[in-house]
Amino acid sequence: xxxxxxxxxxxxxxxxxxxxxxxxxxxxxxxxxxxxxxxxxxxxxxxxxxxxxxxxxxxxxxxxxxxxxxxxxxxxxxxxxxxxxxxxxxxxxxxxxxxxxxxxxxxxxxxxxxxxxxxxxxxxxxxxxxxxxxxxxxxxxxxxxxxxxxxxxxxxxxxxxxxxxxxxxxxxxxxxxxxxxxxxxxxxxxxxxxxxxxxxxxxxxxxxxxxxxxxxxxxxxxxxxxxxxxxxxxxxxxxxxxxxxxxxxxxxxxxxxx
Amino acid sequence: xxxxxxxxxxxxxxxxxxxxxxxxxxxxxxxxxxxxxxxxxxxxxxxxxxxxxxxxxxxxxxxxxxxxxxxxxxxxxxxxxxxxxxxxxxxxxxxxxxxxxxxxxxxxxxxxxxxxxxxxxxxxxxxxxxxxxxxxxxxxxxxxxxxxxxxxxxxxxxxxxxxxxxxxxxxxxxxxxxxxxxxxxxxxxxxxxxxxxxxxxxxxxxxxxxxxxxxxxxxxxxxxxxxxxxxxxxxxxxxxxxxxxxxxxxxxxxxxxxxxxxxxxxxxxxxxxxxxxxxxxxxxxxxxxxxxxxxxxxxxxxxxxxxxxxxxxxxxxxxxxxxxxxxxxxxxxxxxxxxxxxxxxxxxx
Numbered sequence: 221x222x223x224x225x226x227x228x229x230x231x232x233x234x235x236x237x238x239x240x241x242x243x244x245x246x247x248x249x250x251x252x253x254x255x256x257x258x259x260x261x262x263x264x265x266x267x268x269x270x271x272x273x274x275x276x277x278x279x280x281x282x283x284x285x286x287x288x289x290x291x292x293x294x295x296x297x298x299x300x301x302x303x304x305x306x307x308x309x310x311x312x313x314x315x316x317x318x319x320x321x322x323x324x325x326x327x328x329x330x331x332x333x334x335x336x337x338x339x340x341x342x343x344x345x346x347x348x349x350x351x352x353x354x355x356x357x358x359x360x361x362x363x364x365x366x367x368x369x370x371x372x373x374x375x376x377x378x379x380x381x382x383x384x385x386x387x388x389x390x391x392x393x394x395x396x397x398x399x400x401x402x403x404x405x406x407x408x409x410x411x412x413x414x415x416x417x418x419x420x421x422x423x424x425x426x427x428x429x430x431x432x433x434x435x436x437x438x439x440x441x442x443x444x445x446x447x448x449x450x451x452x453x454x455x456x457x458x459x460x461x462x463x464x465x466x467x468x469x470x471x472x473x474x475x476x477x478x
Numbered sequence: 479x480x481x482x483x484x485x486x487x488x489x490x491x492x493x494x495x496x497x498x499x500x501x502x503x504x505x506x507x508x509x510x511x512x513x514x515x516x517x518x519x520x521x522x523x524x525x526x527x528x529x530x531x532x533x534x535x536x537x538x539x540x541x542x543x544x545x546x547x548x549x550x551x552x553x554x555x556x557x558x559x560x561x562x563x564x565x566x567x568x569x570x571x572x573x574x575x576x577x578x579x580x581x582x583x584x585x586x587x588x589x590x591x592x593x594x595x596x597x598x599x600x601x602x603x604x605x606x607x608x609x610x611x612x613x614x615x616x617x618x619x620x621x622x623x624x625x626x627x628x629x630x631x632x633x634x635x636x637x638x639x640x641x642x643x644x645x646x647x648x649x650x651x652x653x654x655x656x657x658x659x660x661x662x663x664x665x666x667x668x669x670x671x672x673x674x675x676x677x678x679x680x681x682x683x684x685x686x687x688x689x690x691x692x693x694x695x696x697x698x699x700x701x702x703x704x705x706x707x708x709x710x711x712x713x714x715x716x717x718x719x720x721x722x723x724x725x726x727x728x729x730x731x732x733x734x735x736x737x738x739x740x741x742x743x744x745x746x747x748x749x750x751x752x753x754x755x756x757x758x759x760x761x762x763x764x765x766x767x768x769x770x771x772x773x774x775x776x777x778x779x780x781x782x783x784x785x786x787x788x789x790x791x792x793x794x795x796x797x798x799x800x801x802x803x804x805x806x807x808x809x810x811x812x813x814x815x816x817x818x819x820x821x822x823x824x825x826x827x
Contacts, residue, residue, distance in 0.1 A: 241536055243691075244782035272691025273738035276781055375716050377580075425716075429584060431591050 222419065224257070224397060225312055225344040225366065227283065231256045232414070232448060233441050234285065234399065236424025243276045245433050250282055253437035258282050259314050259422065261289040262304045274307070285346065287314035292327070294334035301338055313338060314346040314368065323373040328355040332362055339363035348401050351385035353392065360396060367393070368401035368422060371413065375425045377405025380412055390417045407443035414447025415455060480505045481822065484663045484672035486655050488512070489519035490631070491796055492678035493638040494807040496647055497559055498815050499676075506647040507672070509663065511682070514651045516635035520680060520775030523697055525723040525731040526631035526804040527710050528552060529570055531597045531623045533802065535585055535719075536736070539592050541784055541802060544809050549627055551808035561637040564726055566709070567627040571601075571610055573620040574714040575759070581714040586621055598623050612706050612761050628710055628723060629804055658686065660792030674818055677795040680778040681740075687788070687797050692740045692776040695801065696749045697733035698757075702767035705730065713760055720756045730767070732757045734801070745772040777801050785810055789817055
């Protein structure tokens with residue numbers, strides 16, 4: 221059990237909702253992984269009543285984390301967030317500001333600016349950011365309690381390309397809720413993030429485009445659980461030299477000399 | 479007495495079902511709020527690729543198998559009903575930019591895993607160049623799906639209306655239907671009785687069909703005399719997957735977006751920019767193309783994106799054809815007729 225944005229959850233996996241072969245596949249992935257939170261992009265669907273799809277999500281009783289995907293300016297992101305609040309009746313917002321169209325790398329300036337405005341407006345802001353420490357600090361200073369640093373660019377599946385920086389974030393921000401978002405391709409990537417002490421993992425493409433999306437969702441759920449358990453149990457630290465785990469005392473002489 | 483059937487909705491599904499009912503000697507009445515050309519149906523917007531395998535990227539194996547059977551039926555149907563329509567069975571090509579090679583590899587793996595690799599050929603840059611010389615030279619390889627085809631959607635809708643008329647079907651275009659019930663259709667405050675009613679209204683039936691949703695699709699039709707593509711080409715892209723379908727007279731249909739909304743307003747600038755940009759990158763010849771039309775359609779879909787035939791006494795509803803109306807219509811219409819035959823037999827018994 222863990223707490224996120226004032227709510228209690230069992231699962232530490234947050235799923236995206238795009239690119240599944242069908243809403244039915246998405247529902248099965250959610251069910252099979254036990255994910256309790258999904259993120260939904262408002263922007264593309266906002267041109268009118270998208271209730272067909274959103275109705276399907278509401279039916280499965282999952283917490284919806286709307287996002288501001290594809291927004292470029294702070295102003296645009298703030299407007300989208302306010303729209304999402306009306307549509308989904310939630311003050312949660314996954315704040316995304318695109319700084320570079322090719323990598324979809326977040327624009328840290330627009331991000332901090334929008335976060336400041338939205339926090340004042342009563343939002344629980346989940347900013348999608350890079351692994352940059354100073355940007356993370358500014359977001360906390362703006363009042364964010366949750367940060368979503370990337371592992372690598374969205375949809376790239378490259379895994380954690382800068383583990384040292386993500387470790388630094390975790391070490392320097394013990395009070396913040398840190399969720400790795402984007403770039404996770406393999407279950408082992410997710411386990412790695414959890415072993416580093418991250419509170420959760422958010423991903424979409426690796427599950428949505430898997431040949432068997434529900435099974436892949438379950439694989440991630442288990443990897444995340446394993447990584448978390450390992451972190452809580454106290455991970456073994458690597459050592460300089462190989463060490464025999466049984467004492468040499470009592471080993472037959474002929475083997476010792478061999 | 480002749481068995482009478484009233485069909486509401488004259489998109490591809492309604493027209494195909496009407497033809498097959500005519501072929502069985504039943505008295506067919508076909509109703510639609512739109513015109514004989516079909517311009518108010520989402521079939522009219524469809525580029526009508528008959529691509530059971532390429533569609534595996536967005537659909538299930540069951541739809542693919544049904545589509546493969548339907549593709550075999552199309553030429554027979556064209557012959558049987560003397561439809562004067564452009565149809566070709568020349569396969570389709572799938573490409574990706576070198577930086578998106580992983581998208582192509584993922585798709586190939588997924589197809590192989592789900593229906594086997596016999597349906598596609600990995601083709602080299604040279605082969606690609608021979609088959610489609612106008613594709614951008616940056617494409618280093620591709621996939622060739624041999625057993626796929628295409629049909630001219632508007633030509634087919636028109637030819638089918640003509641064939642229905644020739645076979646004595648009663649066609650009620652530009653007719654607003656007030657309600658549909660088992661054995662009866664109400665319009666202009668008149669109730670007309672039938673032995674069977676068939677509801678093929680697609681998204682128009684949303685109020686009467688549970689779990690139906692609309693998936694908006696946008697297309698751009700252009701005139702591009704500088705481009706020569708011999709068969710449909712799909713671009714795998716992590717964000718802007720598009721297809722380009724060649725039509726007669728140097729026309730191309732570029733599509734299609736898939737947006738979860740019931741909004742059927744004009745194409746958005748974002749969609750247009752993304753599709754045109756991708757098309758330009760597929761073949762530089764599109765730079766000088768003239769945009770002659772943009773269209774929007776609402777495809778009816780169930781949560782699993784698979785079609786459904788819902789049967790009760792005196793009323794059959796067909797819906798959820800999603801983006802596979804032309805692909806699946808022959809098989810779905812045959813299934814509908816088979817169900818009607820069964821119901822007739824049980825009624826007789």
